[in-house]
Amino acid sequence: MRNKNHYLIAALLVLGIYSCSQKEETQADKRPNILFIMSDDHAYQAISAYDDKLLQTPNIDRIADEGMLFTNACVSNSICAPSRATILTGKHTHINGKIDNLMPFDTSQVTFPQIFQQEGYQTAMFGKLHFGNNPKGVDEFMILPGQGYYLNPDFNTPRGDTTIMGYVTDIITDLTLNWLKDERDPRKPFMMMYMHKAPHRPWWPNPEKFAEFTQKQFPEPETLFDDYSNRGTAAKDAEMNLLTHMMYSHDSKVRPEVLERMGEKASPKVEEFENGFYGPYGRATAEQKAKYDLVLDGINADFEENWPSMTEEEKMRWKYQRYMQDYLACISSVDDNVGRVLDYLEESGLAENTIVVYTSDQGFYLGEHGWFDKRFIYNESFKTPLLVKWPNVIKPGTTEDEMVQNLDFAQTLLAAAGITALDDMQGESLMPLLTGAREQWTRDAVYYHYYEYPSVHMVKRHYGIVTKEFKLAHFYYDIDEWELYDRAKDPLEMNNVYDDPAYADKVQELKLQLDDLRAQYKDSPELDQKYIQIYKDMQVKKDNDFW
Structure with a gap:
């Protein structure tokens, strides 16, 4: 798999693409470092670089300000594990086997971290992978088993399982920074996958964000009360309506005992996950619970007093606000923590030779068409955020509207490092778009x-x-x-x-x-x-x- 990387690197040095910083970045191998940041279910509508109606995300926006914002980035299958399998393999899910969250991944498939590792990169993964507990091609990892927990999460590591006390978004960032500062080999380029659980359901913010965001009101989407006329059967039959399918306890944080006390007054009936409330809340320490209770008590008192007298329209609006308060609070923590990592790259001098990618495993509905979740080919689910910065290569502040997919990420990152992709990968390298050679881009449709x-x-x-x-x-x-x-x-x-x-x-x-x-x-x-x-x-x- 080795290729003539030294010829490419020599040419790039002549062109001045690689910097000769005298700061921390002193590795002999001057190929670019790669920091691949992925959140879970992060809607592009909740990044202010795309749309600032709901939330300000100044740190994620920095990536676009210093690089490129893709406005037509999308996925090939809008659901978590299949999307991640596509990103890792550069192949559609019907090829890598992970067509849904149930079907097994074909472990004979080669993932792009394996190729980076074979080509001399130091590789690491911290956070949420969502399938498998032993990622291939990764020198060091600490990953959440399955969906993982927001509070005091468990991690799978090469040395066995461990639990770390605290809030998951902060912890994943701490692990990432610790590796960057103290564990990586500065003589080698790195390929780091920094992967957040947030803002995946059930949207548990940290106590401070929880208190802050429950005081906010958010603008409603134009299609919140969509009746699905002029659409087909699929939209009408989907079960992800905020009013009728979003759960009181698991999602809106209404205590089960409050629902039981209210009885029929809590209609419409919504099927709840077992331990939907106490599963997450029950992991909290007494000190953590005390902080959450200050906010939970107010939410529950409001629900018990006002819900029975609300109209169906008012109930929909109540659930929408509760949803946005928690979902956006989780993203605010992600943005804060992305800022911590970007700051370290700048302070250490690593930023000059590090490609930074921010994306999600798919889009998400934030009340559009009355929905939450994803899965559809419709825009809010199909489109995904993609922001990339690469100093001295990507022109800062560039916006790109070509049709690109998560199918392309593996080939793009390999090409950026001067590594030849496998012949059976199905994506296309985004290098022509990243480097300003748009005339070389030929795709006009995605599948x-x-x-x-x-x-x-x-x-x-x-x-x-x-x-x-x-x-x-x-x-x-x-x-x-x-x-x-x-x-x-x-x-x-x-x-x-x-x-x-x-x-x-x-x-x-x-x-x-x-x-x-x-x-x-x-x-x-x-x-x-x-x-x-x-x-x-x-x-x-x-x-x-x-x-």
Whole structure:
């Protein structure tokens, strides 16, 4: 796998791309360091570089101010573990095996950290991986098992399991900074994956942010009360409505005993996770609980007093505010901690030769269409934040609107380090966009495929093609429906124009293009049926094991 890296590095030195800093960065190998920052379920709408209506994120914004902001970055399958598998392998989920959160990852797949490790990079991973407890190609890791906990979290490490007291976002940052300061080899370039649990459900802020954000009110999205008219079956059948599916205890922090005391007054009925409240809260120490109780008592008193007399519209608004208060408070902590790491890179001199990437495993609904969660090909779920800075290479303050995907991250980072990607990787290097050679970028459409149905949130299986102008999706399995959205005329995606005669030619054109993409990425109707049958077999086994 070795290539002629020394020729590339020599050329870049001549061009002045690499700095000869006399500060801490004295490693002999002058290939760029890479800091890959990923949060979980971080909506692009909740980054002020994209939209400042909800929240200010000055530290994450620094990456865009000093680098590039991608406005059409998206995912190939909007759900956590599959997205992460795609990022690690540079392959669609139907190739790497991780089509949903249930199906196993094909462990024979090579991940890009393995390649970096083989090519002489020092590698590390701290935070949330979300599948597997022994990441390949990583010299040092401390990762949360499964979803992990917000409070006093457990970690898997090469030396065994451990629990660290405190708030998870702060702890992941402490681990990252400790490695950067005290454990890495300064003679080698590093590839660090700094991966936050936040702001994944159930959105537990630290006590200080909890107190601060429950005093805030946030603007409602235009489509909060969407009735899904002019859309197909899939939008109507999805189970992620704020009012009817967001849980009182697990999500809105209403104590179970308050719900029990209120009885029918707490309608509409919402199915709760077992230990949905006391699972997270129960991990807190007495001192931590005392801080949380100051806020929880107020939330619960307000709910018990006012909820029974509210209209359905008022209840929807109450749940939306509770959701935003907790979700955005979690992100505020992420932003603070990203700032800590960026500050250290600057202070140490490492920033001059470090590529910094900020992204998420997918987008998220913040009340748009009345929803929370993700999964759909619709914008809020499909689009993901992507901000990249690379001193002396990326022009600061650049905005890029080309269609790029998480499928591209592995090839891009390898190319930036002068390492040849594997032939079977399916993405495209973003180097032409990062370096200002946009004329070399040829992609005009991306492919999407979501599989996890029937399952939680009941978003139907679908695949589709997305260009800057249009989005065509086919929903299948228990239905056979097509949807087309004119992204320019209908940015909120409220009107399916698939059956509009004015778009008939566009439908045929996109269907042919979609067929080409499916063939290019080795997806097919036969593969769809294969995964449907595997899924059914897994469900039967699960039911038999249960009984």
